[in-house]
Each structure stands twice: as structure tokens, then as C-alpha cells.
Amino acid sequence: MSVARVTEISSTSSVSFEDAVEKGVNRASKTLRNVVSAWIKEQRVGVENGQIQHYQVNLMVTFLLED
Amino acid sequence: MSVARVTEISSTSSVSFEDAVEKGVNRASKTLRNVVSAWIKEQRVGVENGQIQHYQVNLMVTFLLED
Amino acid sequence: MSVARVTEISSTSSVSFEDAVEKGVNRASKTLRNVVSAWIKEQRVGVENGQIQHYQVNLMVTFLLED
Amino acid sequence: MSVARVTEISSTSSVSFEDAVEKGVNRASKTLRNVVSAWIKEQRVGVENGQIQHYQVNLMVTFLLED
Amino acid sequence: MSVARVTEISSTSSVSFEDAVEKGVNRASKTLRNVVSAWIKEQRVGVENGQIQHYQVNLMVTFLLED
Amino acid sequence: MSVARVTEISSTSSVSFEDAVEKGVNRASKTLRNVVSAWIKEQRVGVENGQIQHYQVNLMVTFLLED
Amino acid sequence: MSVARVTEISSTSSVSFEDAVEKGVNRASKTLRNVVSAWIKEQRVGVENGQIQHYQVNLMVTFLLED
Amino acid sequence: MSVARVTEISSTSSVSFEDAVEKGVNRASKTLRNVVSAWIKEQRVGVENGQIQHYQVNLMVTFLLED
Amino acid sequence: MSVARVTEISSTSSVSFEDAVEKGVNRASKTLRNVVSAWIKEQRVGVENGQIQHYQVNLMVTFLLED
Amino acid sequence: MSVARVTEISSTSSVSFEDAVEKGVNRASKTLRNVVSAWIKEQRVGVENGQIQHYQVNLMVTFLLED
Amino acid sequence: MSVARVTEISSTSSVSFEDAVEKGVNRASKTLRNVVSAWIKEQRVGVENGQIQHYQVNLMVTFLLED
Amino acid sequence: MSVARVTEISSTSSVSFEDAVEKGVNRASKTLRNVVSAWIKEQRVGVENGQIQHYQVNLMVTFLLED
Numbered sequence: 098m099s100v101a102r103v104t105e106i107s108s109t110s111s112v113s114f115e116d117a118v119e120k121g122v123n124r125a126s127k128t129l130r131n132v133v134s135a136w137i138k139e140q141r142v143g144v145e146n147g148q149i150q151h152y153q154v155n156l157m158v159t160f161l162l163e164d
Numbered sequence: 165m166s167v168a169r170v171t172e173i174s175s176t177s178s179v180s181f182e183d184a185v186e187k188g189v190n191r192a193s194k195t196l197r198n199v200v201s202a203w204i205k206e207q208r209v210g211v212e213n214g215q216i217q218h219y220q221v222n223l224m225v226t227f228l229l230e231d
Numbered sequence: 232m233s234v235a236r237v238t239e240i241s242s243t244s245s246v247s248f249e250d251a252v253e254k255g256v257n258r259a260s261k262t263l264r265n266v267v268s269a270w271i272k273e274q275r276v277g278v279e280n281g282q283i284q285h286y287q288v289n290l291m292v293t294f295l296l297e298d
Numbered sequence: 299m300s301v302a303r304v305t306e307i308s309s310t311s312s313v314s315f316e317d318a319v320e321k322g323v324n325r326a327s328k329t330l331r332n333v334v335s336a337w338i339k340e341q342r343v344g345v346e347n348g349q350i351q352h353y354q355v356n357l358m359v360t361f362l363l364e365d
Numbered sequence: 366m367s368v369a370r371v372t373e374i375s376s377t378s379s380v381s382f383e384d385a386v387e388k389g390v391n392r393a394s395k396t397l398r399n400v401v402s403a404w405i406k407e408q409r410v411g412v413e414n415g416q417i418q419h420y421q422v423n424l425m426v427t428f429l430l431e432d
Numbered sequence: 433m434s435v436a437r438v439t440e441i442s443s444t445s446s447v448s449f450e451d452a453v454e455k456g457v458n459r460a461s462k463t464l465r466n467v468v469s470a471w472i473k474e475q476r477v478g479v480e481n482g483q484i485q486h487y488q489v490n491l492m493v494t495f496l497l498e499d
Numbered sequence: 500m501s502v503a504r505v506t507e508i509s510s511t512s513s514v515s516f517e518d519a520v521e522k523g524v525n526r527a528s529k530t531l532r533n534v535v536s537a538w539i540k541e542q543r544v545g546v547e548n549g550q551i552q553h554y555q556v557n558l559m560v561t562f563l564l565e566d
Numbered sequence: 567m568s569v570a571r572v573t574e575i576s577s578t579s580s581v582s583f584e585d586a587v588e589k590g591v592n593r594a595s596k597t598l599r600n601v602v603s604a605w606i607k608e609q610r611v612g613v614e615n616g617q618i619q620h621y622q623v624n625l626m627v628t629f630l631l632e633d
Numbered sequence: 634m635s636v637a638r639v640t641e642i643s644s645t646s647s648v649s650f651e652d653a654v655e656k657g658v659n660r661a662s663k664t665l666r667n668v669v670s671a672w673i674k675e676q677r678v679g680v681e682n683g684q685i686q687h688y689q690v691n692l693m694v695t696f697l698l699e700d
Numbered sequence: 701m702s703v704a705r706v707t708e709i710s711s712t713s714s715v716s717f718e719d720a721v722e723k724g725v726n727r728a729s730k731t732l733r734n735v736v737s738a739w740i741k742e743q744r745v746g747v748e749n750g751q752i753q754h755y756q757v758n759l760m761v762t763f764l765l766e767d
Numbered sequence: 768m769s770v771a772r773v774t775e776i777s778s779t780s781s782v783s784f785e786d787a788v789e790k791g792v793n794r795a796s797k798t799l800r801n802v803v804s805a806w807i808k809e810q811r812v813g814v815e816n817g818q819i820q821h822y823q824v825n826l827m828v829t830f831l832l833e834d
Numbered sequence: 835m836s837v838a839r840v841t842e843i844s845s846t847s848s849v850s851f852e853d854a855v856e857k858g859v860n861r862a863s864k865t866l867r868n869v870v871s872a873w874i875k876e877q878r879v880g881v882e883n884g885q886i887q888h889y890q891v892n893l894m895v896t897f898l899l900e901d
Contacts, residue, residue: 100589140271193281347461405608601680641841
């Protein structure tokens with residue numbers, strides 16, 4: 098049956114956490130084939146002068162290995 | 165004083181994490197009376213062809229027991 | 232080199248999780264100088280009559296100490 | 299051989315943590331048959347004007363299923 | 366989209382851990398419709414006179430809720 | 433909506449764990465306004481000559497920030 | 500400087516959690532010299548017919564080694 | 567001295583958990599040289615109609631890097 | 634009432650995880666009286682040339698102390 | 701008996717982890733009286749061009765409160 | 768904005784933990800471009816005849832991905 | 835195949851964390867034969883007048899059992 102790998106990706110966005118998740122998934126899919134899911138491991142924001150500058154997520158990305 | 169139960173719900177949405185939380189809370193409230201809170205235990209996305217297909221949350225839902 | 236402190240903030244919003252993060256960061260910056268980041272420790276919603284009433288986040292806020 | 303279920307109960311008392319445990323176990327036993335044990339998952343107090351108002355415990359309650 | 370519940374089952378077998386998992390899944394399916402997966406949370410053995418008497422597993426069982 | 437802070441207090445008593453919780457909450461309320469709850473993070477006893485000398489609790493104390 | 504060992508003790512009492520802690524510390528001190536502290540790792544109750552039968556604590560007991 | 571990498575593999579089998587471990591180790595060894603160990607991070611079963619369909623393990627696989 | 638100790642055993646087998654558990658329990662029972670249970674803390678395999686060489690388990694073994 | 705507070709400090713050094721611990725403890729002692737201990741929560745290094753630029757530690761610092 | 772990967776490295780040194788961290792970071796930088804940080808996940812020593820033979824660290828190494 | 839035990843040692847040094855690890859390993863080897871490794875579970879410093887007085891490590895020490 099199937100075998101997959103899981104790798105950790107850290108992605109940032111100036112817009113929102115969900116944009117960071119989407120960017121991370123898109124970027125991962127450029128080099129990894131068959132990404133099937135991503136689990137949100139951590140969420141963090143960067144702050145400057147009391148304002149949020151970026152949203153960061155760490156994702157555990159699962160992609161299928163071919164035979 | 166009061167006694168409550170806590171149960172785990174897994175809910176998915178094609179729109180966003182917050183939509184998944186809302187759907188899970190609404191669905192839980194259809195069968196469980198007096199839901200008072202939900203704690204986000206896990207967040208995950210399903211992916212196909214490099215695009216997010218759905219947002220999934222696992223919720224620990226607390227509801228009050230009546231006497 | 233630099234020394235920073237990390238403190239836990241709990242913040243609620245009637246709008247969304249990200250609004251709660253932003254409110255917490257803004258409020259923290261009113262009394263703490265040089266806030267540089269915040270890590271999302273917990274997310275929770277309050278519920279009444281099957282509807283979400285507020286979004287709550289617990290943040291670990293890091294701010295630099297001056298010499 | 300035997301199969302059991304484990305469910306989370308949150309119980310509060312104005313007296314003590316052990317009273318909260320006892321109330322939670324008693325209440326659980328009213329609707330669940332054959333409760334055999336409870337594991338203390340969390341303990342918390344509610345406070346007002348510097349005084350403890352109630353003691354809260356979250357219990358993982360195990361009860362045997364009949365065949 | 367879909368909503369599921371997750372519940373904890375403790376199951377024992379005199380034969381092996383996998384037999385305990387199977388018995389737990391079978392028993393859960395008798396009262397819960399649409400069981401889709403089970404995550405092994407804990408494994409334990411009971412011992413008497415230096416010999417294993419039974420194998421116990423605690424399972425987090427996920428089953429789909431119907432609309 | 434509201435913003436709160438969470439801070440860790442370690443408190444000891446020669447009498448009991450609950451006395452240690454109470455002393456910690458009372459002491460915290462002398463310098464922190466609007467303490468609303470405390471979560472028991474750790475419990476420990478100090479021992480001498482086989483007898484318990486003191487009960488120690490570590491509390492995560494939540495107090496509301498004013499605007 | 501000093502070296503100590505840490506060992507896990509499980510102790511039960513029909514009276515209360517603190518009685519179980521005390522019994523565990525006393526019993527440990529009969530065979531281990533120089534017990535200095537014990538950390539409460541777990542608390543659990545045994546139940547029969549809806550009533551608590553015993554209180555169980557698991558303790559991490561620290562005792563000094565002599566040179 | 568030596569440097570190794572650790573990577574997460576998810577592997578499924580229709581037979582047993584140990585078959586899933588073996589398949590995962592074999593598959594990993596096809597692309598990674600010098601696999602020396604694997605730590606079982608998670609175990610899960612997929613279920614359909616009350617019957618186990620597959621056994622899934624997540625492995626943290628360690629392999630030596632050459633100079 | 635009863636007092637028990639809990640100690641960690643690491644056991645390996647060339648056959649299977651369950652054989653490793655059994656060997657560990659048997660070996661523990663040779664020096665420790667009244668072993669009553671063992672909790673599986675970790676599972677790991679040793680690998681050479683892409684083949685599993687041994688199965689290792691770490692067990693938390695509980696045994697009753699006599700008075 | 702005594703009441704203490706625990707606060708998180710993040711400290712960096714270009715020299716070593718122990719230098720970072722020492723700097724963090726020294727800096728904390730400038731504003732907090734009666735620091736009695738610090739627990740190492742995290743260790744991390746910053747890297748540039750393959751060389752370590754700084755050592756960072758996160759410390760949970762305990763200091764006694766006066767009456 | 769930026770996307771990074773996080774990978775686990777295990778590194779050993781006969782000298783010290785910090786030498787092991789440095790060797791791991793150097794080795795990682797030979798095959799991975801743009802390493803920016805490493806988080807110490809585990810520390811362990813190998814022992815023979817009562818003497819430490821090597822220091823081992825497991826590092827979570829973060830490196831930036833190029834577009 | 836082989837069976838080992840794992841026991842927790844707490845060791846302090848006035849010099850450094852690595853000296854504390856070495857002292858703990860040496861002391862453990864005086865009473866336990868065949869110590870093969872030690873895993874660093876916790877690191878802590880004791881402080882007086884703003885200066886570090888001692889370095890403390892808690893080690894999980896593994897030693898082989900003979901047949």
C-alpha cells in the first residue's frame with residue numbers, strides 16, 4: 098500500500114494566517130509532487146511599533162511517494 | 165454546582181478554518197444542549213493539485229449537563 | 232547581546248481569531264515597549280444558543296528589554 | 299474481553315477539589331453505568347475579589363460497556 | 366461539508382495488541398455508525414506471575430455524523 | 433472586548449495543597465487587580481525525615497487588564 | 500556537589516489524595532534514605548457503584564545519594 | 567564524528583502494524599542510504615463497515631550522512 | 634492501602650514488538666516481585682541494509698511493594 | 701510560607717549557551733529582587749553563512765515575592 | 768513573503784554539546800543553502816566504562832527556500 | 835536479546851552543565867554496571883545575589899542488565 102513523507106515548512110504572509118498556509122502549500126507543491134495534506138504545527142506573528150507585520154505558520158506537509 | 169461534558173468534534177469546510185469552527189459548533193448544538201465553549205485542538209488542510217480543498221478543525225466542545 | 236521577556240496575554244474579539252490576536256498585540260504594546268512577536272498558544276470560542284459569541288486567543292508575547 | 303469508554307467531565311464545587319471530583323463522579327454515574335475510574339486531567343479555581351469562588355476539575359471518566 | 370465525532374475506547378484482549386484494536390473497533394461499530402478510523406493513544410499489558418495476562422489499547426475512534 | 437494577562441505563581445503552605453492555592457491567590461490579588469482564575473500547573477511536596485514539610489503549587493493566574 | 504535519584508511511586512488511600520501522597524512518601528522513606536521532595540505526576544480515583552473507593556497518586560520521589 | 571538526518575515517513579499496510587513498519591523502512595531504504603533506525607511516532611487504523619481496512623504508522627527514520 | 638513502584642525497562646527482540654514486551658516483562662519479573670502491569674512508552678526498530686534487525690520497546694513497569 | 705513568581709526571559713550571547721544563561725540571569729536580577737533559580741526551557745542558535753552567530757536560551761526565572 | 772523548511776539533524780562530538788551543535792550546523796550548511804537557525808530538540812551522551820564517549824544533539828534546522 | 839533499565843539521576847555542579855552531566859554519569863557508574871547512555875531531561879541553575887551558584891541536570895540513565 099502507500100508510503101508518504103512528512104516535512105516541516107515555515108511560511109509567512111503579510112495578510113493573514115490562511116494566506117500563509119496557502120503560500121506554504123503552493124510553494125511546497127512546486128518541488129514536492131502529490132501533496133495531500135498539511136497540519137498546522139505553530140502560528141506566530143511578527144510585530145513592529147505595535148502593529149502586526151507578518152503572519153507565520155509552521156506546517157507538517159504530507160506528500161505521497163511514488164513506487 | 166455545575167457539571168459539564170467535553171467531547172471532540174472534527175469539522176471541515178471548503179471556505180476557511182473559522183467557517184469549519186462555526187459549522188462544527190452549529191452541528192454540535194443540534195444534538196447537544198447548552199454548548200458553552202469550544203477549544204481548537206488541531207487545524208489541518210486537505211490539498212489536491214497544489215490547492216487547498218478543505219479546512220479541518222478538531223474541537224473540544226464543552227456543554228452543560230442538566231440536573 | 233539582547234535580552235527579552237515573554238508574557239502570556241489572553242485576548243477576545245467578537246469578530247475573528249485574527250482580530251483577537253491584533254487586539255491583544257495592540258493592548259500589550261500600550262504598556263510594554265518593543266513587542267517583537269507573539270506565538271499563538273491557544274484558540275477557543277465562547278458559544279451561546281449554538282452561535283459563536285467571541286473568539287479568544289492566548290498569546291505568548293515577546294518584547295525586548297532595554298539596557 | 300472487556301471494552302470500556304472514556305469521556306471527559308468538567309465539575310465544579312464551592313468547597314474543595316475533592317468535592318468537585320466526587321460530584322463529577324456521582325453525576326456521571328447517574329447516566330453512565332459501570333463507572334470504574336476517573337483520571338484528574340486539570341484543576342482550576344475561579345476567583346472574585348481575591349477569594350476562591352469555586353474549585354473545578356476536568357476528569358477523564360472510564361466506564362465499562364456491556365456486551 | 367462533513368462533521369465527525371471522536372471518542373475514546375479502551376479495549377483488552379488475551380491474544381495481542383492488534384486483536385485488542387480489532388475488538389475495540391468492532392464493539393464501537395455496534396453502537397456507532399460510520400466509524401472511519403482509530404488512533405492508538407496508549408498500549409499497556411496486564412501481568413500476573415511474570416506472564417502477560419492481557420493486552421490493552423486506548424483508541425481515539427472517529428465516526429461521521431449524519432446530517 | 434476584554435484582554436487579560438496570565439502569570440505563573442509558586443506558593444507553599446505547611447498545611448495542604450488547597451491552602452497553598454489559597455495563599456497564592458490571596459498574595460497575587462494584593463498586587464494584581466481583577467484576578468479571575470488560576471490553573472494548577474504543578475503540585476509538589478517538600479520532605480524531611482520521611483515527613484511532609486510543605487505543600488507547593490505552581491499556578492497560572494489570569495487577571496483582567498483595564499483599558 | 501550533590502547527586503540524587505528520582506523514582507516513581509504509585510500510592511493509594513481510601514481517604515484522600517493528600518493521604519495517598521503522605522502514605523507514598525512514608526513508604527518510600529522506609530527503604531530510601533534522604534527523601535527530599537515528591538512531584539505529583541498523576542491523580543486518579545477508583546469508583547464502584549458511583550462512589551469513590553480509593554484515591555491514587557503517582558509521585559516522582561527525589562532522594563539524595565550518599566558519596 | 568557522525569552526522570545523521572531524521573525524516574518522517576507514513577506507511578500503510580493491509581496486514582498489520584509491523585508490516586507497515588517494514589514496508590516504510592524498505593521504501594525509505596530505496597532512496598535513503600544508511601538507514602539505521604526508525605522510531606514509531608503514531609499508529610492508526612482505517613475502518614470501513616466495522617472492519618479494519620489498513621494499518622498506518624508514522625515513523626521517524628534516522629539515516630547517516632556521508633562526509 | 635497499597636504502594637507500588639514504576640520503573641523503566643528497555644527491551645529488544647529480533648522477532649517482533651510483542652516478543653520484546655514479553656521478554657522485558659519476563660526479565661523484570663526475575664528481579665522484581667509482583668509485577669502487575671507495563672505501559673508501552675516507546676517503540677523503535679534497528680535497521681541494517683534496509684532490513685529490520687531488532688524491535689525495541691521501552692516499558693514503564695509497575696510492581697507492588699510489600700509492607 | 702513563601703510565594704514566588706516565575707517569568708520567561710529570552711537571552712542571547714555570541715559566546716555560548718552558558719554565557720546566554722548567565723547574561724539572562726544577571727539582567728533579570730537588575731529588575732527582579734531575589735531571583736532563586738532558572739529553568740532552561742529552550743535552546744537555539746542563529747546561523748549565517750554556515751557559522752553560528754549567537755546562542756539563545758529561554759529561561760523560566762523564579763524570584764521570591766516579599767510580604 | 769518567505770518560505771523555509773525545517774529538517775532534523777542528529778550530530779555527535781567527542782568534545783562537547785556545543786561542538787556537536789557546531790558540527791551539525793556546518794554539515795547541514797554543506798548541502799542546504801541559507802541555514803538561518805537551529806533549535807536544540809534533544810541532548811544525550813554515550814557512555815563506556817563510566818566515561819562519556821560522545822555528546823549527541825538533535826537539531827531542528829531551518830533554512831530558507833529560494834523562489 | 836538485551837534488556838536495559840532507565841533511571842533518573844539529578845546532578846549538580848558549581849562549574850557548568852557538562853560538568854554536572856559528567857559527575858552524574860560517574861556517580862551512577864559507581865553503583866550501576868554497564869551504563870551506556872544518558873538523555874538530558876532538564877537543565878536548571880540555582881541563583882544567589884544575581885550570580886549562578888550551581889548547574890543542575892536531570893538525566894535519564896540507561897544501563898544494561900546482565901542475564
